[in-house]
Amino acid sequence: MLKSLFKRKGGAGSDEARARLTLELVEIEEIAEALFKRMEARLEELKAIEARLDEKAGGLESLLSRAASIGFAQSDAVNARRREVVALSRKGLKIDEIAGVFDMTRGEVELILNLGVK
Numbered sequence: 001m002l003k004s005l006f007k008r009k010g011g012a013g014s015d016e017a018r019a020r021l022t023l024e025l026v027e028i029e030e031i032a033e034a035l036f037k038r039m040e041a042r043l044e045e046l047k048a049i050e051a052r053l054d055e056k057a058g059g060l061e062s063l064l065s066r067a068a069s070i071g072f073a074q075s076d077a078v079n080a081r082r083r084e085v086v087a088l089s090r091k092g093l094k095i096d097e098i099a100g101v102f103d104m105t106r107g108e109v110e111l112i113l114n115l116g117v118k
Contacts, residue, residue, distance in 0.1 A: 085112045 081102065088098045099109045 082112050082115075085109055086116065089113055 085098055085102065085104075088101065089095075093101075095106055095109050095113070098104075099106050102109075
């Protein structure tokens with residue numbers, strides 16, 4: 001396209017070619033500017049999304065750490081209770097007596113004794 005515009009020799013043809021090229025260049029610059037503006041807007045949106053994700057990830061890490069500490073505390077309490085049930089059984093207490101001490105059902109005590117302490 002550009003070659004055909006410049007093949008014409010003479011003042012009028014050359015001026016026309018320059019005018020067309022100038023118009024094309026202006027149009028290309030306008031399109032490029034519009035594209036850059038859209039890209040900048042999208043980039044800002046992505047940065048905002050990234051910030052929200054970072055915030056949520058931090059909150060999730062905090063929750064997971066709290067859940068883990070709560071889980072360990074509950075696990076320790078359950079294991080201690082199991083050890084006490086087994087200890088009372090070894091001392092000779094009957095299943096119903098152990099159930100009464102810990103306010104458990106007979107089945108729970110039997111299950112603990114059958115599973116043993118982990």
